[in-house]
Amino acid sequence: MTADQLSEVFGALADPTRRAILLRLTEGDANVGELAAPFRVSQPAISRHLKVLERAGLISRSRRATARLSHLEAEPLRDATAWLDRYRAYWDESYERLDALLAALQRENVVDRPPPRKGQERSR
Amino acid sequence: MGTTKITALPGSPQVTIEREFDAPRDLVFRAHMDPELLVQWLGPRRLTMRVERYDVRDGGTYRYIHSGEDGTEHGFHGVFHGDPSPDGAVQTFEYEGYPGHVSLDTAVFEDGGAKTLVRINSVFQSAEDRDGMYAAGAEEGMNEGYERLDELLARLMAPVA
Numbered sequence: 501m502t503a504d505q506l507s508e509v510f511g512a513l514a515d516p517t518r519r520a521i522l523l524r525l526t527e528g529d530a531n532v533g534e535l536a537a538p539f540r541v542s543q544p545a546i547s548r549h550l551k552v553l554e555r556a557g558l559i560s561r562s563r564r565a566t567a568r569l570s571h572l573e574a575e576p577l578r579d580a581t582a583w584l585d586r587y588r589a590y591w592d593e594s595y596e597r598l599d600a601l602l603a604a605l606q607r608e609n610v611v612d613r614p615p616p617r618k619g620q621e622r623s624r
Numbered sequence: 625m626g627t628t629k630i631t632a633l634p635g636s637p638q639v640t641i642e643r644e645f646d647a648p649r650d651l652v653f654r655a656h657m658d659p660e661l662l663v664q665w666l667g668p669r670r671l672t673m674r675v676e677r678y679d680v681r682d683g684g685t686y687r688y689i690h691s692g693e694d695g696t697e698h699g700f701h702g703v704f705h706g707d708p709s710p711d712g713a714v715q716t717f718e719y720e721g722y723p724g725h726v727s728l729d730t731a732v733f734e735d736g737g738a739k740t741l742v743r744i745n746s747v748f749q750s751a752e753d754r755d756g757m758y759a760a761g762a763e764e765g766m767n768e769g770y771e772r773l774d775e776l777l778a779r780l781m782a783p784v785a
Contacts, residue, residue: 507752510751513635583754583755591630602652602655605655
């Protein structure tokens with residue numbers, strides 16, 4: 501996924517109505533009337549939101565008889581949140597290591613507190 | 625042991641991190657500023673960290689490298705702005721695998737007696753930069769496994785954690 505596609509996905513996700521539409525679609529495909537029902541907005545407004553979601557690749561739309569069904573596409577969402585998973589994994593693991601280091605340093609300090617090294621003293 | 629709270633609104637260039645530690649503020653601050661301590665905790669365990677320079681003062685520069693067993697290296701560098709103190713440590717940060725996309729990071733160490741709350745505010749030049757930063761590290765092979773889709777959605781629905 502390119503940075504442009506990714507920003508399209510994030511742009512689409514920036515709107516709470518569109519996020520609510522995606523959440524509804526996790527329960528199954530739906531037509532525009534069903535998607536508009538929980539909101540105080542018109543069907544054309546919902547249709548505009550669906551176009552944004554479709555352009556971002558977050559949904560696909562198909563025709564069944566006269567109804568146009570929206571279907572959730574999971575892959576762009578995974579790509580969009582993958583960076584956050586990596587970020588979280590990095591800091592979670594780092595901070596677990598820091599917990600252990602801080603505990604070890606405090607144990608050392610209780611037994612034998614070393615004199616402050618040059619450059620470690622700070623005026624506060 | 626604390627849990628790490630990370631907040632990243634969709635479409636925003638900012639990430640905030642909050643984490644509490646069972647240690648007094650001066651020690652937590654020292655663990656962030658003393659390179660001998662920093663190499664013992666920053667980054668994933670499977671990577672070795674070495675510090676090329678870490679000049680903690682106004683205008684001082686730093687560079688460190690995470691290297692994997694297969695020899696791949698990931699360098700990071702930046703500049704300290706203002707003399708870092710527990711009240712605020714401000715630095716620029718750049719991943720050399722994604723050059724030109726610099727973030728401005730502010731770390732604050734809140735005194736809670738025997739505990740310390742670390743807050744980091746990281747602002748990139750754009751939302752795309754923020755998201756691309758860790759996407760660029762993808763080839764590193766972090767296989768964290770995708771969570772279920774509804775968990776992803778839940779996170780997106782409640783970005784103001």
